[in-house]
Amino acid sequence: MYEVxxxxxxxxxxxxxxxxxxxxxxxxxKEKIADLEVGMGEEEKKGEEET
Amino acid sequence: MIKKMVKEMKRDIxxxxxxxxxxxxxxxxxxxxxPPEATMGDLYRILYVHAPAAWVCYxxxxxxxxxxxxxxxxxxxxxxxxxxxxAILGLxxxxxxxxxxxxxxxxxxxxxxxxxxxxxxxxxxxxxxxxYVSIKLSIxxxxxxxxxxxxxxILAFSTIPLSYLSIMLLPxxxxxxxxxxxxxxxxxxxxxxFLSLIAASLFFVxxxxxxxxxxxxxxxxxxxxxxxxxxxxxxx
Numbered sequence: 001m002y003e004v005x006x007x008x009x010x011x012x013x014x015x016x017x018x019x020x021x022x023x024x025x026x027x028x029x030k031e032k033i034a035d036l037e038v039g040m041g042e043e044e045k046k047g048e049e050e051t
Numbered sequence: 052m053i054k055k056m057v058k059e060m061k062r063d064i065x066x067x068x069x070x071x072x073x074x075x076x077x078x079x080x081x082x083x084x085x086p087p088e089a090t091m092g093d094l095y096r097i098l099y100v101h102a103p104a105a106w107v108c109y110x111x112x113x114x115x116x117x118x119x120x121x122x123x124x125x126x127x128x129x130x131x132x133x134x135x136x137x138a139i140l141g142l143x144x145x146x147x148x149x150x151x152x153x154x155x156x157x158x159x160x161x162x163x164x165x166x167x168x169x170x171x172x173x174x175x176x177x178x179x180x181x182x183y184v185s186i187k188l189s190i191x192x193x194x195x196x197x198x199x200x201x202x203x204x205i206l207a208f209s210t211i212p213l214s215y216l217s218i219m220l221l222p223x224x225x226x227x228x229x230x231x232x233x234x235x236x237x238x239x240x241x242x243x244x245f246l247s248l249i250a251a252s253l254f255f256v257x258x259x260x261x262x263x264x265x266x267x268x269x270x271x272x273x274x275x276x277x278x279x280x281x282x283x284x285x286x287x
Binding site: 014 | 078082093094096097100101104140143146147150151154155157158254258261262264265268269271272275276278279
């Protein structure tokens with residue numbers, strides 16, 4: 001019976017690792033895009049003020 | 052734009068909850084509800100993990116094939132991205148299928164690896180798709196990488212029927228649980244297997260959508276950095 005347990009652990013651990021990695025990556029990228037877009041918006045405002 | 056994003060987020064959350072709920076039901080059925088098999092006993096329960104992993108592996112490579120064909124005919128980057136993420140996920144599920152199959156083989160036949168036709172052809176399939184990922188990682192030009200990758204992907208798919216049909220065409224130790232017309236299981240076992248297949252497929256669809264979103268957002272970040280005049284590192 002331990003083989004069944006071992007196989008289940010391997011299956012669920014693998015899927016969990018993929019799931020967590022993708023979720024963390026998704027959150028990081030969304031944050032990064034928000035930061036970059038805010039930065040670009042500020043630069044555009046500065047440019048408009050200078051002209 | 053924001054409405055669309057919220058709608059997509061809601062869809063992803065619902066899909067994830069449905070996959071998780073069905074996985075719990077399928078696990079209950081696999082470990083507690085389904086009866087032990089007459090000759091193999093409880094060892095047979097490995098099937099409810101092994102078969103869905105192998106099925107999703109085939110499904111992922113099939114989606115990857117379709118996306119590659121679509122890329123070659125339409126030349127849209129999104130199709131190439133779907134082909135790539137689906138193949139990578141297929142490799143993950145393929146690795147689980149190979150490892151779980153080996154554990155079963157050790158318990159049932161006495162050795163982890165027997166060079167059985169199903170084992171061997173599945174390993175060939177897995178190596179063929181590792182080749183696809185290697186191509187995607189090793190060619191610098193985006194256009195060239197996508198075209199060569201798509202052509203290779205179509206050729207690599209020939210290993211799927213080879214793996215699937217190996218137990219029907221060659222003498223093998225691998226048990227045959229079903230043919231296209233018949234299923235060699237009791238109704239509770241068949242129901243459990245069906246539930247496990249649906250749960251694994253749903254979870255795979257969720258992972259595929261999430262991976263596709265991640266790959267797309269990486270491109271968006273690179274584009275924003277480029278617009279700001281930064282240097283692209285390829286790894287944001």
